Amino acid sequence: MENVAIHEDWRSRFSELAPGLLLFARQWVRSRADAEDIVQDAFVRFWRRNHAIDNRALLYATVRSIALDFIRRNSRRARREAEAVSESEQVVEPQFEFADEAEFVLAAALDRLPHDQREVLVMKIWNELTFAEIATALNISQNTAASRYRYALVTLKKMFLPQ
Amino acid sequence: MNDFFEIEHELKKLRPARPLPQFLARVEQAMADPEISGDKIIRLNRFGLHWIALGVGVAAAALFLVLAQVSTDRGAKQSERIAQNSPAPEPQSTSADQFIPTGATQVVYNTRDEGLHFTDGSEGPMRRLRYQTRETLQWRNAQTGESLRVSYPSDEIVLIPISGQ
Incomplete structure (x- = not known):
């Protein structure tokens, strides 16, 4: 049982x-x-x-x-x-399942990220892993994981949300 | 990270493509049946057939030796009677026909729970247990003291119905 x-x-x-x-x-x-x-x-x-x-x-x-x-x-x-x-x-x-054109553009931007940044982003955003878990999975330090995440967001923000 | 709240929010709105139901069913089946899995997993039942064939072969050989022993004993008795009336025949000694079975053992050296398994026609899941054993058969030649020993591994799979509430 x-x-x-x-x-x-x-x-x-x-x-x-x-x-x-x-x-x-x-x-x-x-x-x-x-x-x-x-x-x-x-x-x-x-x-x-x-x-x-x-x-x-x-x-x-x-x-x-x-x-x-x-x-x-x-x-x-x-x-x-x-x-x-x-x-x-x-x-x-x-x-992804796209609801509108903006989501399609964002996914395309995501696809252009460097691989190591996208990897961390995917684990953090859509799999909800902590930086500690990401660091363990990728065999990197937590600081490195957090940096890659931050760089990915900066890049996406520039591409998707231009000021 | 507050600077990134907006972009994070946009990203979280993106929903990953949902897996097909067939995929979920496939994984579930692979979990239930250890034979269905990646190509790296060694499928023991491939060998199981050979072990069964080997076991049957060894059993047949043992039976043959037993019958040969019985046949030789009868022949020996008859030849004693004949020897009273005629010259003794040349002794034809073959060591093989004088080997007699002295023992058979089966040792279970591993029991593995292979999880739940859905078999065709069964109403519920069944737990699948695999017993890995080594069977050993021994024969001994009483005259020469020679012994023959055959040992081979075998797998036995037992399905136990699971009942739950």
């Missing part, structure tokens, strides 16, 4: 975390299907190893590690995809 409850808890927690985890994985892969594979592999692995579901730093570190492995394994394909994306200047499958 307790195991059933625990399983239910994991299921419901995954439903909550899945959108943010997929967004996090989409930083490395353009295809939603690839992101789903990465998140599934990471989450199931995390679950099998009996980690605490609240250990989000480790969960995101697992997703990141598997995403990087995925890129290494599929570097040729990823390069072709990246070239195709840069040629067409558009993302094939949207990472």
